[in-house]
Amino acid sequence: ELFVDVSLGNSHTLLCSFSGSVFASGNNDYGQLLDSTTSPQQQFQRWTNLPVALASEKCFKVFATDWNSFVLTSLGKVIAVGRNDYGQLGRGAAAAFDSILPAFVILPSNIRISELAVGQDDNHISVLALAYDSSARSRVTYCWGDQQTVALAGSSGLPLNDPSECIYLTADLKSR
Numbered sequence: 001e002l003f004v005d006v007s008l009g010n011s012h013t014l015l016c017s018f019s020g021s022v023f024a025s026g027n028n029d030y031g032q033l034l035d036s037t038t039s040p041q042q043q044f045q046r047w048t049n050l051p052v053a054l055a056s057e058k059c060f061k062v063f064a065t066d067w068n069s070f071v072l073t074s075l076g077k078v079i080a081v082g083r084n085d086y087g088q089l090g091r092g093a094a095a096a097f098d099s100i101l102p103a104f105v106i107l108p109s110n111i112r113i114s115e116l117a118v119g120q121d122d123n124h125i126s127v128l129a130l131a132y133d134s135s136a137r138s139r140v141t142y143c144w145g146d147q148q149t150v151a152l153a154g155s156s157g158l159p160l161n162d163p164s165e166c167i168y169l170t171a172d173l174k175s176r
Contacts, residue, residue: 009064014071015044020058022047022071030067030082031100038100054079054102063118065125071102076112078105078129086146087161088118088125107142107163110135121146128166141166 001023005016012026012033023044024033031038034047057077063070068082068089080089081102087093090105105127107113115130124146133140144163 005059005061007062007064009069010066012064012069013044014062014064014069016059016062016071020060020074022059022062024069030098031102032064032067032069032082034069034071034079034081034102036101053104061116063116065118065120068118068125069102070116070118070127072113072116076114076131078107078113078116079103080105083125086125086159088127088145090127090144090163091161093161105144105163107131108133111140111142113142127163129163 001021002018003015004018007014009026009032012024012028015023017023022034023046024035025041025044026033028038028040033041033045035045057073057075057079059071060074061072068080071079073079078090079102081099083098089099091103092106110133111131112134113129113131117128119126126145126147127143129142131140131142142163143166144160146159
């Protein structure tokens with residue numbers, strides 16, 4: 001396999017291949033190897049145990065934190081798994097718990113992510129996404145996760161379980 005992206009967590013590694021496959025190895029306490037288990041892997045394993053809804057997705061980029069993994073797909077969607085202390089899985093307030101099952105971050109259907117940044121300070125995880133809004137035909141920014149250390153959305157500093165448009169960053173993006 002030819003690999004086009006790599007990301008290192010505290011104790012796990014993710015690889016994205018040219019063909020769009022994800023490979024992972026290392027610690028797996030919170031399912032961060034994307035295999036729907038908590039079993040560690042000493043050798044790289046291809047991500048094959050996918051829910052049906054994710055089966056057609058191809059990896060574009062990978063992102064690892066201490067206890068999370070994120071995959072930006074070639075279709076502009078984000079798949080997340082692992083701890084969810086601060087809403088970093090982006091699955092809404094109803095899904096405020098950790099998850100070993102990979103699933104899509106909940107975004108409006110007209111939003112396609114082109115770039116993703118995942119920041120970590122201790123165990124506080126913040127996610128920022130550059131996106132294209134096909135309805136408004138413009139670039140936008142979305143953020144979710146911990147907002148205490150990085151007030152991306154001009155928010156109250158409380159965790160964002162639901163990805164929200166970062167209106168101040170989007171306004172700045174549109175003015176350029």
